[in-house]
Amino acid sequence: MSTIAEQEPTTADVPATETQPEATPPWRMTLSVDVKDIGPCKKHVKVNVPEADISYIRNFVLDEMKSKAAVPGFRPGKAPKDIIAKRFSRELNDEIKQKVLIGSLEQLSQDTNIEPINEPDLDVENLTIPDTGNFEYEFQVEVRPAFDLPAYDQITIKRPIRESGAADIDEAQQRFLEQYAELVPSDGAVEPGDSVKVCASFVYNGSTLQDHAHFTARVRSTLRFEDGEIADFDKLLAGAKAGDTREATITISKEAENVAMRGEKVQATLKIEEVDRVKLPELNRALFQRVGVETLDELRIEIEQALQRQIQYDQRQAVRKQVLDKITASASWELPEDLVLKQVENAMYREVLEMQQAGYTEPQIRARENELRQHQVSMTRQAMKEHFILDKIATQEGIEVSEYDVDTELLYMAMSRGENVRRMRARMEKSGVIENLEAQIRERKAVDVILSKAVFEDVPMEKSNSLNVEA
Structure with missing residues (x-):
């Protein structure tokens, strides 16, 4: 079933030799909308659709049904509208309700500055479009917080630095091999x-x-x-x-x-x-084939690269924390507790996903996840504030995530876990977490923009104590 907008003529329908008439603006509803703040990041919306708009949509739907409906005793397209309306009343009412709701919600999105986080709390099944009179419906919706971006140029950052040597690679190799012990x-x-x-x-x-x-x-x-x-x-x-x-x-x-x-x-x-x-397993060809390398030297190169990603992750997290502490210091806006609680698992998964990208082992990730769960509410609240601010910076800076960016991240993740990259992508796409990965890459690029304008002071990096934690 087509939409109302699809029925509007386009310049492509007019022969090039004819003078093209001025384009007719698309039909719009004359909605009456009342929006009220009912708490942090929550709005109550009341929408009134006038009877004239409902009649317009009803006639549009009837015309569509008339052109396609098969009615005994009438040729296609010739059955009277009143007979079609009576014979296909359920289908007609369902289609009218769908077009009224979708059309009004889309227009509401265009005409207001409401930026919903979740689907509106709207009981569609129990809504009924009246045969006469206006149609009014209302709902509550969780929205993005409204705030002004803080200045994010020329921030002074202490950047932790650490060089890795042969002993660090030996230690990382030990952790890697323990997965196959x-x-x-x-x-x-x-x-x-x-x-x-x-x-x-x-x-x-x-x-x-x-x-x-x-x-x-x-x-x-x-x-x-x-x-x-x-x-x-x-x-x-x-x-x-x-x-x-x-x-x-x-x-x-x-x-x-x-x-x-x-x-x-x-x-x-x-x-x-x-x-x-x-x-620990023996360093032989069977093990090398299992982890996808040919020789011990190749294995150590990959372990060293993974170790460098982990150091970069630790450095990025330390720098990121300083950046976000500074730019969220003025974020006095509150997030509702129920919204925070709903996002706990998602925030947890994003943190785990980032550690997987950095090449950490499962025991290290599990220990970090349990640590986060002990502070899950405050951690999620802070992570959500960071997300909203970084997302706004990314939008302002025109930051985008390419397919190459995603493919590169997946390749590193698959390499560190000894998994086939195609199989990993298929699993992540099936579970719907590719979007999480893209959001993380976008936020990381936003942090990189801030860092490109920052003033750095290098300091020694403390060695992580996560190696001494079991979960």
């Missing part, structure tokens, strides 16, 4: 770097929260959960063997999903069920 059971005492199978119980105020919770963890300095962590985990398990028990106190994060438990202390009892040594 074999776990060998051991009767000995737990050592740092071992893998342990644990049966845990968690008690709060004498009541059991979880019992017989089984998990496997590497023995590192910190064991991180989504809502809390155990510090000095390696010291806690030092000397323990299979069958031994250890106890620890966990303070629940102040932004944990369970509001009632925020800031509370939970007693954890950990029973060691099995101790395993981590046996």
